[in-house]
Amino acid sequence: MDLGEHAVFIWAAYGATAVILAALVARAILDERRQKTALARLEAQGVRRRSAQTHDPRP
Amino acid sequence: MPRFSTLANPSVFLGITDRVLPWLAALTASLFGVGLYLSFFVAPPDYQQGETARIMFVHVPAAWLAMLCYTVIAISSIGSLVWRHPLADVSAKTAAPLGAAFTLIALITGSLWGKPMWGTYWVWDARLTSVLVLFFLYLGLIALWDAIEEPSRAGRAAAILALVGFVNIPIIKFSVDWWNTLHQPASVIRLDGPTIHPSLLLPLLIMAVAFTCLFLWLHMKAMRAEILRRRVATMTMRRVSEAAELKAAELGA
Numbered sequence: 060m061d062l063g064e065h066a067v068f069i070w071a072a073y074g075a076t077a078v079i080l081a082a083l084v085a086r087a088i089l090d091e092r093r094q095k096t097a098l099a100r101l102e103a104q105g106v107r108r109r110s111a112q113t114h115d116p117r118p
Numbered sequence: 119m120p121r122f123s124t125l126a127n128p129s130v131f132l133g134i135t136d137r138v139l140p141w142l143a144a145l146t147a148s149l150f151g152v153g154l155y156l157s158f159f160v161a162p163p164d165y166q167q168g169e170t171a172r173i174m175f176v177h178v179p180a181a182w183l184a185m186l187c188y189t190v191i192a193i194s195s196i197g198s199l200v201w202r203h204p205l206a207d208v209s210a211k212t213a214a215p216l217g218a219a220f221t222l223i224a225l226i227t228g229s230l231w232g233k234p235m236w237g238t239y240w241v242w243d244a245r246l247t248s249v250l251v252l253f254f255l256y257l258g259l260i261a262l263w264d265a266i267e268e269p270s271r272a273g274r275a276a277a278i279l280a281l282v283g284f285v286n287i288p289i290i291k292f293s294v295d296w297w298n299t300l301h302q303p304a305s306v307i308r309l310d311g312p313t314i315h316p317s318l319l320l321p322l323l324i325m326a327v328a329f330t331c332l333f334l335w336l337h338m339k340a341m342r343a344e345i346l347r348r349r350v351a352t353m354t355m356r357r358v359s360e361a362a363e364l365k366a367a368e369l370g371a
Contacts, residue, residue, distance in 0.1 A: 069172055106357045
């Protein structure tokens with residue numbers, strides 16, 4: 060594909076876009092995973108949310 | 119039919135997005151595949167700008183998303199201030215970094231388009247400057263959220279700033295009509311219809327839908343993470359207060 064004399068500007072624009080969008084996607088996935096892990100750790104320690112406690116059969 | 123307020127419950131939101139996100143990811147990837155193919159292999163070079171016009175297929179959608187993100191923040195801010203809805207708060211907070219990223223893409227790709235066409239990366243004209251102001255507004259919102267620890271107080275302060283800053287959105291849109299600028303006037307969203315040739319308009323619209331779907335995916339994902347983060351914070355506080363109560367009871371016994 061020949062993008063002419065200004066090819067470097069076109070590739071730089073698409074490259075910068077790809078890097079920023081990839082960073083956004085990675086951040087979104089990692090952040091949700093981190094919060095799920097933290098939540099699971101707290102639940103494993105027996106900590107419950109208030110709404111979950113109303114259904115808790117424990118005394 | 120469930121009421122909107124039921125759907126806006128955080129737990130219901132997590133359940134719905136859990137089912138929607140994989141389909142949205144597949145749709146986004148497909149649209150980007152088709153859009154990029156059309157942008158590079160089907161769309162002809164522009165008769166004036168040549169191959170450089172291909173930058174439009176990422177620059178214009180990013181610029182649209184930069185304004186759409188801020189509009190989402192403004193609408194969420196009204197929901198947050200008027201109805202004090204926690205999901206509106208979460209929506210506004212999580213859209214700000216996305217808006218900043220799309221604005222940054224628009225600024226970078228615009229500069230890279232400007233250099234070969236105008237002979238300069240940057241000019242202080244109305245369109246470019248108002249978009250730079252938008253970028254700083256996003257940074258201000260992010261900083262405000264980080265500066266105030268209590269989410270509801272941070273949400274109210276950020277909502278007021280967001281609504282005041284919304285005046286910049288019509289300024290960006292109409293800057294090319296109100297002032298003499300180097301930036302070209304609107305060629306797609308016009309009262310008399312698009313002036314852009316269909317061979318360039320189709321890839322542009324497909325890329326715009328792809329960017330919008332990506333934003334929706336990123337926003338839902340970020341909102342899910344924020345809801346979980348608040349649950350983690352609440353449960354951590356609960357554990358600390360329960361431990362303190364236990365300690366106090368032991369000391370009292």
